[in-house]
Amino acid sequence: MKKQKKASNGSSSRQACRFFQLPDAVIFEILSRIPIKYLLQCRCVCKRFLCFTYDPEFARLHFSRSSTCFLFKNISPRYGLYDFWLAQVEAKGAGIEVSNLKFTQYNAPTSCIVGKSACNGLLCLAVLEQFQSRTFYVCNPVLDEFIRIRQPYQFVPRGDFWGLGYSTATKQYKLLQIYYCLRYEWDNIPAMAEIYTLGTGSWRSIGNAPIGSVGSSSNVFLNGALHWFTLSFVDRSEFIHSFDFNVEKFGTVPLSDHLRKKKKFGWHPSVGVLGGCLSMIHSPNHMSFDIWVMKEYGVKESWTKQFVIQDPGYFCLQPMIMLYKNSPDEPATVVCYDPKRKHLQEITNMFHIHLPFQVASYTPSFFSLGDVAKGEQIFRALDSMTRSVKKSSSEAVIDHFTVVFQWKSWITSNLTSLRFLKSVKMRKTDSSTSSPATSDPAETKKLLDKLVVLKLNGGLGTTMGCTGPKSVIEVRSGFTFLDLIVAQIQNLNTKYGCNVPLVLMNSFNTHDDTMKIVELYAKTDVKVHIFNQSQYPRLVAEDFTPFPCKGQPGKDGWYPPGHGDVFPSLMNSGKLDAFIAEVVAAINGKEYVFVANSDNLGAIVDLSTLEILNHLIQNKNEYCMEVTPKTLADVKGGTLISYDGKVQLLEIAQVPDAHVNEFKSIEKFKIFNTNNLWVNLKAIKRLVEADALKMEIIPNPKEVNGVKVLQLETAAGAAIRFFDNAIGVNVPRSRFLPVKATSDLLLVQSDLYTLADGNVSRNTARSNPVNPSIELGPEFKKVSNFLSRFKSIPSIIGLDSLVVSGDVWFGANIVLKGKVKIAAKEGVKLEIPDGAVIENKEINGPEGLSG
Incomplete structure (x- = not known):
C-alpha cells in the first residue's frame, strides 16, 4: 500500500480527515446535496464514500433531492450497440454537466430497444431480440446493474403496453404488461394483463385489462400508480388510464371538460410529471402545444394550463425535457424550454454526439437492485465497485x-x-x-x-x-x-x-x-x-x-x-x-x-x-x-x-x-x-x-x-x-x-446409533461418552465406493479409534474394539473376513488377521 501523505501537523491524512467521524445522518445530508457527477467520482476514490452510497437510507434521501437529468441512448449503426450516457442540467439552465458514466448492456446485433419506463431511478427497457421475442431489462445505469426478465411466451405481442411501478404496501417493484392475444388489436376487445413482481421470478395473470386501455407507450409513475394516455380509434375519445400497484386495480384519471371538448391531442399525446403533479400535453394544432398540470391529484377541476409553446418546429415527445426536430432530413436535436424566458434552447451540440441517439428524462438514484430484487440474477451488480479497485489505490477496495x-x-x-x-x-x-x-x-x-x-x-x-x-x-x-x-x-x-x-x-x-x-x-x-x-x-x-x-x-x-x-x-x-x-x-x-x-x-x-x-x-x-x-x-x-x-x-x-x-x-x-x-x-x-x-x-x-x-x-x-x-x-x-464425510456415515450407520421415529440416538450400550475417531482413506471418499467396500457395517460400540488406508474390503458381521489400524500395502487387496473380531491391533496384510 502506498504511504499516506502527512498533514501539516505530522499526522496522517486519514487522521487529519474528520469528515467520517460525523454521524451517519449528517454525512447523508451532505452527500445527498452533491451533484451526481461528483458523487460518482467520489465512489471511485474512497471506499468510505462507496459504503455510504450503497446504504439504502442514503439512496432514499438522495433520490428525494435528485434533479432530473438527460439519459442519452447512442445507437451504433454498425454493431447495434446501445450506450447510455447521463447528463445533468445545472440549476441556471445554461450549463451542462456530463458525467463519465457509460452504461452498455445490449450487444446482440439483432437487438432493438423499443421503449422504456422509469420508477424511483430504475429503468425498465424492452428489447426485441432476434425479432422473435421481447425481453425486459430492469436496470440502474448509475450502478451498472440489471435484471433480465423474459416474457412467458415466444412471440411479439400485438398492441401491447407495459410499465414499471412500485408497491408501497409490499415494498416490491412490479412490471405491468397489457397485450392482445389476437393478431390485430381492436378497440372493443379486452386485452390480457400480467404482473411480474421482481424477486419472484415469474409472471402471473390478473385477468383482462379495461377495453381501450392499450395506448401510448409513454407512461409515468406517480402516487403509487402508473399513468398513460389512450386515444380511442373508434370515437376519438381520450383517457388517462392508471394502474394502482398497491391493490393491482385499473382506473382512470378524469380530464377537464375543456380538454375533452377539444377531441384532439396532436400527434404525440403523452403524460408526465411536472412539479410533483401529473401533467399532459394538449396540442390544438401542429404550430403550438400546451402543457397542462393537475394541481390536485384526481380532481378534474384542478387541471391548469401551465405553459404555452408557440411554433416550436419540433415534435414534443416528453414535456419540458425532450423534443425532436420536425424535419426528417435534420438530425434529432435535444432542446430545453425556459418558462421564464419562454425560449427553447438547443443543447445537443454541447455533447458532441455524432451517432443516432434517443434521449429521455431520468432521475438518477442509488437504489440497488441487490436490495429491491433479492432472489433474481443481478448481472454486473459488482461492476461499479470493481471499477473502484481498478481506478484507484488499494484504499478503494x-x-x-x-x-x-x-x-x-x-x-x-x-x-x-x-x-x-x-x-x-x-x-x-x-x-x-x-x-x-x-x-x-x-x-x-x-x-x-x-x-x-x-x-x-x-x-x-x-x-x-x-x-x-x-x-x-x-x-x-x-x-x-x-x-x-x-x-x-x-x-x-x-x-x-x-x-x-x-x-x-x-x-x-x-x-x-x-x-x-x-x-x-x-x-x-x-x-x-x-x-x-x-x-x-x-x-x-x-x-x-x-x-x-x-x-x-x-x-x-x-x-x-x-x-x-x-x-x-x-x-x-x-x-x-x-x-x-x-x-x-x-x-x-x-x-x-x-x-x-x-x-x-x-x-x-x-x-x-x-x-x-x-x-x-x-x-x-x-x-x-x-x-x-x-x-x-x-x-x-x-x-x-x-x-x-x-x-x-x-x-x-x-x-x-x-x-x-x-x-x-x-x-x-x-x-x-x-x-x-x-x-x-x-x-x-x-x-x-x-x-x-x-x-x-x-x-x-x-x-x-x-x-x-x-x-x-x-x-x-x-x-x-x-x-x-x-x-x-x-x-x-x-x-x-x-x-x-463417509467416516461420519460409518458412525451413524453402525450399531453405535439406533433409529426411532426419525431420530438417530446414541446406543446406551456404549459406556464411553465420546464417539470413536475414524479416518478412512481416499478409496472410501465417495459414498458408492464406501458402501461397496462393506458387506455390512462393523460393530463399533467398543471402538476407540479406526484408521484405514489402501485397498481394504470388509466382510459381514465384523467387530472392531479398542484402537484399530488397517493398512493395505500398495497394489495389494486386503480383505477382512466375515465374522472377524479385531481389538487393539494394527493390520498390514493377511498375516495380521491370524491369531
Whole structure:
C-alpha cells in the first residue's frame, strides 16, 4: 500500500480527515446535496464514500433531492450497440454537466430497444431480440446493474403496453404488461394483463385489462400508480388510464371538460410529471402545444394550463425535457424550454454526439437492485465497485473486502483480550436429564404450534461423490436426511395434533431436485415449504471482476452466499410474513423458527428441546445459539465471544494466520457453534426491513475451471449481535451429529446409533461418552465406493479409534474394539473376513488377521 501523505501537523491524512467521524445522518445530508457527477467520482476514490452510497437510507434521501437529468441512448449503426450516457442540467439552465458514466448492456446485433419506463431511478427497457421475442431489462445505469426478465411466451405481442411501478404496501417493484392475444388489436376487445413482481421470478395473470386501455407507450409513475394516455380509434375519445400497484386495480384519471371538448391531442399525446403533479400535453394544432398540470391529484377541476409553446418546429415527445426536430432530413436535436424566458434552447451540440441517439428524462438514484430484487440474477451488480479497485489505490477496495480486512485487523490487535461468554449469558440444557418444558399435552401443543422448523438445504454432496442435494443421501436403513427430518416432524404433529411446518432453504444448485423429492411427502402430516436463497457472482481473485463477465454466465459463475442469507431470503420469499400472520387453533401465529443444517442428525425438535423454546418465549430472547463443548475434533468451529458489550460469533476464516493456533485452543475457547439457532420471526422481519443485519463477510477462495475465484459469504450465527437479549445455550454433544464425510456415515450407520421415529440416538450400550475417531482413506471418499467396500457395517460400540488406508474390503458381521489400524500395502487387496473380531491391533496384510 502506498504511504499516506502527512498533514501539516505530522499526522496522517486519514487522521487529519474528520469528515467520517460525523454521524451517519449528517454525512447523508451532505452527500445527498452533491451533484451526481461528483458523487460518482467520489465512489471511485474512497471506499468510505462507496459504503455510504450503497446504504439504502442514503439512496432514499438522495433520490428525494435528485434533479432530473438527460439519459442519452447512442445507437451504433454498425454493431447495434446501445450506450447510455447521463447528463445533468445545472440549476441556471445554461450549463451542462456530463458525467463519465457509460452504461452498455445490449450487444446482440439483432437487438432493438423499443421503449422504456422509469420508477424511483430504475429503468425498465424492452428489447426485441432476434425479432422473435421481447425481453425486459430492469436496470440502474448509475450502478451498472440489471435484471433480465423474459416474457412467458415466444412471440411479439400485438398492441401491447407495459410499465414499471412500485408497491408501497409490499415494498416490491412490479412490471405491468397489457397485450392482445389476437393478431390485430381492436378497440372493443379486452386485452390480457400480467404482473411480474421482481424477486419472484415469474409472471402471473390478473385477468383482462379495461377495453381501450392499450395506448401510448409513454407512461409515468406517480402516487403509487402508473399513468398513460389512450386515444380511442373508434370515437376519438381520450383517457388517462392508471394502474394502482398497491391493490393491482385499473382506473382512470378524469380530464377537464375543456380538454375533452377539444377531441384532439396532436400527434404525440403523452403524460408526465411536472412539479410533483401529473401533467399532459394538449396540442390544438401542429404550430403550438400546451402543457397542462393537475394541481390536485384526481380532481378534474384542478387541471391548469401551465405553459404555452408557440411554433416550436419540433415534435414534443416528453414535456419540458425532450423534443425532436420536425424535419426528417435534420438530425434529432435535444432542446430545453425556459418558462421564464419562454425560449427553447438547443443543447445537443454541447455533447458532441455524432451517432443516432434517443434521449429521455431520468432521475438518477442509488437504489440497488441487490436490495429491491433479492432472489433474481443481478448481472454486473459488482461492476461499479470493481471499477473502484481498478481506478484507484488499494484504499478503494470492494465493500465486502473492506469489512473483512477491518475485521481481521481488529482480531489481530484484540484476540488476546477476547473472552468466553460470561456464565450469566449461558444456559445449560441436557436432554438426558432435564424434564420437558411441560408434561401437559395441551401445553406442549401450544408450544409446538408457535414453531417453524427450517433446514438449510443448499449444499451438494460433491465432497462425498454425489451429484445432487446432500440431503438425499441415504444415511441409515434406507432413509435419507430429508426422510428422517420429515419423519421427526410428522411424529410430533401426529402425536400432539399440532402443525409444525418444515421449510427448506434451497440454493439454485439443489432447488430442482428437491422439488421433485418433496412431492413424495405430499401425503404426510407435514406441510413442506420451499424457497430459494440468493445467488451472487463469483469474483475473479486476480482483479475482483465478476466471473460471469469473464465468459462464465452459467452456474459456474455464481454461488449461494452462505447460510447468513437465510434471514433476508426468508423475508423476500413471503414465507416470513405468512408464518407471522398464520393463526392455528386460536394461537396468534408462529413466533420462532428453529434453523439447522439438513445434514446435522442431532438437530431434532423433541420434548426436551422445548425447554429452550419455552425459555425464549418467557424471557423475550429474540435469538438463541446452541453451543456445545469443544473437543480436538472441533477446533475449526466458530465460537462465541463477548466484545464491546455484545455477543458475537468468531469464525476461523476471520482469524489471521498468526493467531489460528490460539483460536483452536480448547482451553481458551471452550465451546463452538453447532449452527442450531432459535430466532424470533418478528425480530427477523424488523431487522431485515431496517437493513440492519450487517454481518461480517467471510471470503471463501475456490478454483473453478482453472481460475482462482472468491466467494463472499456470511454465517447465520454472526447475526446474534443484532438481536435483542440474545443468548447462547450449552447443549449436550448429542445435538451436534453432522455427516460431512463417509467416516461420519460409518458412525451413524453402525450399531453405535439406533433409529426411532426419525431420530438417530446414541446406543446406551456404549459406556464411553465420546464417539470413536475414524479416518478412512481416499478409496472410501465417495459414498458408492464406501458402501461397496462393506458387506455390512462393523460393530463399533467398543471402538476407540479406526484408521484405514489402501485397498481394504470388509466382510459381514465384523467387530472392531479398542484402537484399530488397517493398512493395505500398495497394489495389494486386503480383505477382512466375515465374522472377524479385531481389538487393539494394527493390520498390514493377511498375516495380521491370524491369531
